[in-house]
Each structure stands twice: as structure tokens, then as C-alpha cells.
Amino acid sequence: MAEHRSMQRAALLDAARSLLSEGGTEALTFPALAERTGLARSSVYEYFRSRAAVVEELCEVDFPVWAADVSAAMERAGTAEAKVEAYVRRQLELVGDRRHRAVVAISASELDAGAREKIRAAHGGLVAMIVEALAELGHAQPRLAAMLLQGVVDAAVRRIELGAAEEPTAIVDAAVSMALRGVRG
Numbered sequence: 001m002a003e004h005r006s007m008q009r010a011a012l013l014d015a016a017r018s019l020l021s022e023g024g025t026e027a028l029t030f031p032a033l034a035e036r037t038g039l040a041r042s043s044v045y046e047y048f049r050s051r052a053a054v055v056e057e058l059c060e061v062d063f064p065v066w067a068a069d070v071s072a073a074m075e076r077a078g079t080a081e082a083k084v085e086a087y088v089r090r091q092l093e094l095v096g097d098r099r100h101r102a103v104v105a106i107s108a109s110e111l112d113a114g115a116r117e118k119i120r121a122a123h124g125g126l127v128a129m130i131v132e133a134l135a136e137l138g139h140a141q142p143r144l145a146a147m148l149l150q151g152v153v154d155a156a157v158r159r160i161e162l163g164a165a166e167e168p169t170a171i172v173d174a175a176v177s178m179a180l181r182g183v184r185g
Helices: 002-027 030-037 041-047 051-076 080-096 098-107 113-136 142-161 168-184
Strands: none
Touching: 002 030, 002 041, 002 051, 002 098, 030 041, 051 080, 051 098, 051 113, 080 113, 080 142, 080 168, 113 142, 142 168
């Protein structure tokens, strides 16, 4: 029975990912989850008390996976500069990934404090990794630089998500160039 429940829970989370990546948070409703999974709407409530609870669990499950992916890319990089490039590039390569799309949709939405805290913690882990690389590069204020660098990444993510005029590869290259060379490009 427990195994069956965990499979249904996983199916609900997967349906939530799809709904979020297709239509953002507005698309994530209990009727839509029920329809996608073939469960009765009342069954959905047995697993999650609210949309916020679905979102919170997705954050708990997906954010660490996503952060670990970025972390692994950075660890494979040799130099501090290569780590910065990996940090930017890998985050932007994950944009098309459903798990990442869901995370982006979630970040932009109204969340309860618990979910926001989990997102902040996961983001904090990513930022901590890059602070170290920036310190190695001799940045006087590596923490500030890391926050600004993440701002560049977030802006590039939005640009790619919006299907901007530029090719995604051009956006990625511009973001990497800005990260490595500042505005001198």
C-alpha cells in the first residue's frame, strides 16, 4: 500500500511539473492534477492539503536536484573562472528542462513562507558555491558580486523563457561573457 501511495504521490508531482511548465502557477489546480493523474479530486486532497503544499514539496524534491546538477558542473571545472562559466552556463542549459521550468514558475508565484524559505535555502547553496569562486578570482566583495551575477543569470533565464528575438545560445554566451568580463564584454 505504501509503495502504491508513493507512486501516486510521484505521479501527482510529475503532473504538477508539467502543468507548471506549460501554464505557470495558474495552471496548477487540483482539478487539473486529478485529470492528469486519473485520480479523483478527493484523492488529490489526501496527498496535499493545498496548492502551496504541492509547490513546497516540488521545491523540496526538485531544487536540490537542480542545484546538485549546477554544483557538479562547477566541480568538473578546473579554474575559478571556469567554475563561474559553468555556474552560468549550466543554469541556462537547464532552462528547457521541465523540472527547471516548474522551479521558475514557482519562484515567480505567490508562495507561503515555508516554500519561500526552502527556495531561499537552495538558492543560498548555489550562491555560496559561486562566492567561493569569485573570492578566488580576487573579488573584493564576492558575496555582492555573486548576488549580481545571479541577477544576470535570472535575467537570461527570463529572456530565454520569453522566446526573445535572440537565439538561446546567443543569450547564454552573452550572459557568460558578462559574468566573466563584466560590462566590458
